[in-house]
Amino acid sequence: MNTTMKRKPMINTIYLEELNQETNESHTEATEEKTYTVEDAVETIGFGRFHILLFFIMGSTSIVEATEIMLLAVVSPAIRCEWRLEDWQVAFVTTMVFLGFMVCSLFSGYLADKYGRWKVVFGCFVWGLYFSLLTSFAPTYGWFVFLRAMVGVGVSGHSQGFVLKTEFLPKKYRGFMLPLASFFWLIGSLMVIILGLAVVPTYGWRWLIRISTIPSIVLIVLFKFIPESARYNVSSGNTKVATETLQKIAKMNRACLPEGRLVESVVERRGYFLDLLTPSYRRTSLILWYSWFVASFSYYGIILASSELLERNLVCGTQAGIKTNGADGAPCYCSSFGPSDYHTMLISTLGEIAFVPLNIATLNVLGRRLSLTISTLVTGIFFLLLNICTTSFGLTVLLFILRALASTNFNTVYIYTAEVYPTTMRSVGMGFCNSASRIGGMTAPFIAQVLMSKSVASALCPFSVACFICAVAVWFLPIETTGRALQQEK
Numbered sequence: 001m002n003t004t005m006k007r008k009p010m011i012n013t014i015y016l017e018e019l020n021q022e023t024n025e026s027h028t029e030a031t032e033e034k035t036y037t038v039e040d041a042v043e044t045i046g047f048g049r050f051h052i053l054l055f056f057i058m059g060s061t062s063i064v065e066a067t068e069i070m071l072l073a074v075v076s077p078a079i080r081c082e083w084r085l086e087d088w089q090v091a092f093v094t095t096m097v098f099l100g101f102m103v104c105s106l107f108s109g110y111l112a113d114k115y116g117r118w119k120v121v122f123g124c125f126v127w128g129l130y131f132s133l134l135t136s137f138a139p140t141y142g143w144f145v146f147l148r149a150m151v152g153v154g155v156s157g158h159s160q161g162f163v164l165k166t167e168f169l170p171k172k173y174r175g176f177m178l179p180l181a182s183f184f185w186l187i188g189s190l191m192v193i194i195l196g197l198a199v200v201p202t203y204g205w206r207w208l209i210r211i212s213t214i215p216s217i218v219l220i221v222l223f224k225f226i227p228e229s230a231r232y233n234v235s236s237g238n239t240k241v242a243t244e245t246l247q248k249i250a251k252m253n254r255a256c257l258p259e260g261r262l263v264e265s266v267v268e269r270r271g272y273f274l275d276l277l278t279p280s281y282r283r284t285s286l287i288l289w290y291s292w293f294v295a296s297f298s299y300y301g302i303i304l305a306s307s308e309l310l311e312r313n314l315v316c317g318t319q320a321g322i323k324t325n326g327a328d329g330a331p332c333y334c335s336s337f338g339p340s341d342y343h344t345m346l347i348s349t350l351g352e353i354a355f356v357p358l359n360i361a362t363l364n365v366l367g368r369r370l371s372l373t374i375s376t377l378v379t380g381i382f383f384l385l386l387n388i389c390t391t392s393f394g395l396t397v398l399l400f401i402l403r404a405l406a407s408t409n410f411n412t413v414y415i416y417t418a419e420v421y422p423t424t425m426r427s428v429g430m431g432f433c434n435s436a437s438r439i440g441g442m443t444a445p446f447i448a449q450v451l452m453s454k455s456v457a458s459a460l461c462p463f464s465v466a467c468f469i470c471a472v473a474v475w476f477l478p479i480e481t482t483g484r485a486l487q488q489e490k
Contacts, residue, residue, distance in 0.1 A: 034260030048253025066188030091445035100152030102438035109431015128154020289436035294470040297440030304448040351403030380467030422487035
């Protein structure tokens, strides 16, 4: 009897201890703090008014970049006549612009990963605007080349605006919204051609450059409405600033952040080139560098080739334009664009957006890799078709389609690059890819402008071969990024 009574208090004590332990555990689970990442916040906030504002302001950086590139094609005949330039001298202007672009893309990518995307974009815009205005006062050919190279330095940072835009977009909208940047590039290209038709014959090429700087001035003012990337801020340890940015975006979109506190690991190693060549990314980086080279080589090749074909009337193997001699006997081509040439350039430029709906569909249905493989392969085929003897209308149609294909290639490779690299090396990855593309841009004028005067076929075939090789290489990219969340770190 006594033994039984002693045993009961002992059992009750054990039971109460177990009950108390269970209560404490459930209380701990209930009061445990919830956390979320930037990726969670971006997906929860969704697409809204902020992203529309972001799309128009950061998308408009393409207007300025297109303006500076198209100026090279539109101004070439005018400076050729004014300074009695030979073929290689005209091509050298484009090469120097892309040299400045190439060298500084490396630094802009590093700086954007180290100090922020917004600062690099803003600083490069101010730099480019300043030297673009100075170009209009260039007294000699040498000064013109130097100042345009400095403009190339400024343009090198524009790609960080694309990175900034990508890092704020939810993943299901990237395949739809990012290709639409072609519309802004189209606006910039059309603006230069229309201004060239209206301004150059009356006021000259210098006023064309001055008027073309207006979009840069407007954008520099509008940049204050776009915040620094929240993904960059958390990777650099500025979690408080990142949270404030996400709260403002959520308020603007009339949405809410996830419950809890923003938590993301701080990464000290950011923006290092060697990270692009680690085993995880080596093959991706090497293929992307060549893909960017070909995208730029073919894109600027078709722009400059169309300019040469029209300026010199090199259709159906006809001879180059008549050479006239300057006072010192130096030979030069002096044939300004006529209204019909500007009209043909306008039509071919409209090709920039012709395949955008198709591009959006293939990106989301076939994926990034297969889309780029197909578009690059078809681009190579159409470069070969450009050798076929045709009418002026037929040439316009071919230029239109080629421009559309080249623009599609650029859209796809831009999107894939921004998606495949993590935040800690996204900007430096984009910077090195841009540098590789500028090597293509530097090479293109010597093929499309210098070699074109010797033989149309020999000038166009290198573009085809480069595209065919690229199509094969892209097929072996190891990562498909369609529907994939942006990686924060390696």
